[in-house]
Amino acid sequence: MEKDVIIKFDRVSYSYEEGGDYAVNDVNLDIYKGEFTAVLGHNGSGKSTLAKLTNALLLPVAGSVFVRGMDTAREEFETQIRQSVGMVFQNPDNQIVSTIVEDDVAFGPENLGVPPEEIRRRVDDALKTVGMYEYKGHEPHRLSGGQKQRVAIAGVIAMRTECIVFDEPTAMLDPKGRQEVFRAIKSLNKDFNITVILITHFMDEAVFADRVIVMDDGYVRLDGSPREVFKRVKSLRDMGLDVPKPLQLALLLKKEGIDLGDEILTNEDFIKEFLNYSGRNNVNT
Amino acid sequence: MSILEVKNITYVYGEGTPFRIEALKNISVTFEKGELIAVIGHTGSGKSTLLMHLNGLLKPTAGKVLYEGKDIWESKKSVKQARFNVGYCFQYPEHQLFESSVQRDIAFGPRNMGLSEEEINLRVQEATQFAGIDSSLLQKSPFELSGGEKRRVAIAGVMAMKPGVLILDEPTAGLDPKGKNAVIELIKNYNIQTGSTVIFVSHNMDDVASLADRVLILSEGQIVMYDTAKNVFSRGKQLASLALGVPEITQLFLSMGERGFDLPVDIFDIEEAKAALLSLLRRQAHD
Structure with missing residues (x-):
């Protein structure tokens, strides 16, 4: 069966300053429907930049990124692209906008102009999916880090995105919060067939992925199954990573x-x- | 010899409101001079509240904090002195870098202490060395550095005040493996070379295992364990019940123990693990 490509990187480069070093360098990459991809690399390797290029938060300076065939550089596709590929960031406190959990989850679909009764259904479904339904009337600032992060994830799910990019979603959490959030991410992929791109420093999270991509200096250096990638112990250590x-x-x-x-x-x-x-x-x- | 002593402290947030929380419940603990102590506990266990008492950022609702035997709340002057005696490095300290150069940022604390220019320069040099910061970076803006370098500069700024006790709140959080190892080495070196007490909070049990002499575990505002790292991690099941996790190697050995392998439960270091497995195989070969 032919694999269904959601995101396509075609010789993509990006630099934060004109004429500066490339944070992402000539990257070719296909992300397939239903895949769980982990992206590893030391700080400054370009993995967060890669993440932001997937849904037009950043636009390539050379090459093109396509989401479902839509060029991210074309403004008219922006809304559709964001609806297809959502993002969850590291710090849960920076992603919460409302004073009640369910309002926060409703924020995305409201902005998309989804009718109210449909929003109701989506918010409930999304909160159930991440195990936060019983907190729907709570104030987000009274929740733990892991709970807040799951509310942020629910907010993305409520937009019915088929792919979610997580940029170190567990880096600021305690072990319990980390476990809760990682379990929710795994379930999104396995039970709801949502395509997951997980940027992480934790090798014990990466081993559960279908595919591991290792970035260094803006280049994709390794790309394969966890077994294939983690066999390359010496290359990994040379790039400042652990096995x-x-x-x-x-x-x-x-x-x-x-x-x-x-x-x-x-x-x-x-x-x-x-x-x-x-x-x-x-x-x- | 003890350097810092916490005697029966209780701390209440939001007294007189519906959100009243007793964050610390009659806690007593003694920190020995020169020790490297890890404080662990899940979010809301009272870790930060306890640490903020150690240099007078919070005043206990009841109880006392003694530095070298003297109550830090004795006078206004003694509270101010406590801030210098006990250096506090907050979570994500690099967010607090603000000076125009690395040199000036590290010098900020010592300058506030009213030291001479000469002494300030000396301290900046020392702290830079501990932190493994190349002297070529000193004149750069801190904002040009990598995440790991910024973290080390921020920690060096607290070290330059030469506190008798250094407190670090999650010093390795959010760093990549390389940055993490550099910070761990920095803390180790500082502790060994200056003989200062270091107290750090971490959620990463592998960091705790590789650094700490002693581990203090808090849960719901109370101390549940205060013992050597070896003794604490040998109680893996209890740690799991506190939702704290154990070092990865300890987890592996616990799982192997459940499958009937006869292995020690107090292993958290990979070299020790290797030795224990080799010894197990030898024993099997003899049976």
């Missing part, structure tokens, strides 16, 4: 002659391979 802890441990053991393979990303993988290994080992001895 997931279970894989780090497996690599240390390998140096001691205990080879668990290089397909280990999660704790579950590690335990499985360790069981296999010790099983084999016992038979041999």
Whole structure:
């Protein structure tokens, strides 16, 4: 089956100052419907710039970005593009505009001119999707960071976007908030088939993606499944990135002659391979 | 020897309003000189409220804070002195950079202390070294630096005041792995070389595991644990019940323990983990 392309980067470059260094450099990229893509890279690698180029918050200085075939540089498509690709940012406090949770979620669809009864339905659905329905009458500033971030996500879902770009959505949250928000993001993708682009520093989030893109110096350096990408330990470390802890441990053991393979990303993988290994080992001895 | 002592403090937000919250409930704790202490607890547990008491940013509703045995609220002068004795580096401190050059930003604190130009320059140099900031950056505007560099400049500004106790609120939040490691090294070096007490808040258990001598856990305004990092992380299940999480390696070992592997529960360092697994395999081979 042919894959359905939502966002297309065609030789895209961007620089913040005329004649300055490129923050994004000659990037070609297709993002497919239903895919969960994680984007990794150190600070200043260009990943947030890449995110902002996806829905016309920034426009390329060279090349073109297409959302559902619409060129983001053409103003007449702007509303449609924003309706197709939504964004959630790092700081939940900067994204809340209303004094009541449900009003905040309604803000996006209201601006799109959606009829009131339809808005009602969308707001309720969106809040249920992120598990915040019972807080619909609450004041956002009394919620925890994780709850606020889920309200922000509901606001994007209520616009019925088919793709959401998350720019380090869990960076400012405590472990509990991080877990809540990450669970909500996974569910959007798996249960509601929303295309997800997740920009993150957390390797333990990236291992759950279908696809991992690594950026460095504005270039896309690696692009593949988590297993393919995290095998490139040396390149990752050279780019100032870590590999997931279970894989780090497996690599240390390998140096001691205990080879668990290089397909280990999660704790579950590690335990499985360790069981296999010790099983084999016992038979041999 | 203790440097800072908190005695039976209670703190109430919004007294007399419907939003009255007892953020700290009769807390007592002693911080030893030269120790590196991590404070953990989920949002709303009272961490920031407690820390803001340590240098007199908040005045306890009841109870006392003693610096080197003396009540910091004894006089107006002693409160002001507490601000210099206990340096406080807020969350995202780089948002508070404002001077025209890195040099001037780091010098701001020492200048406020009324030190001589010579002493100020010396302190800026020292702090710059700790922070691993290249001296070529000193004349640049702080706004030209990368996120990780800005964070280190902001921390250096507090260090330059040479506080007896340095408090850092989530010093590594939002940094990439490289920036994070640089800040961790900076804190370690500062603690070792100056012998100053460092108290830091973190949500990242791996940072806590790699830095802290001692871990203080708060929940709902009360202390639930105050012990060495090793002892605290060996109680992984209890930490999980407080929704705090454990270092990634500890989590792996807990899961392996549940599957019947005979492994120690107090491991949080990757080298220790390797040693424990090697020893397990050796034991299996002998059976």
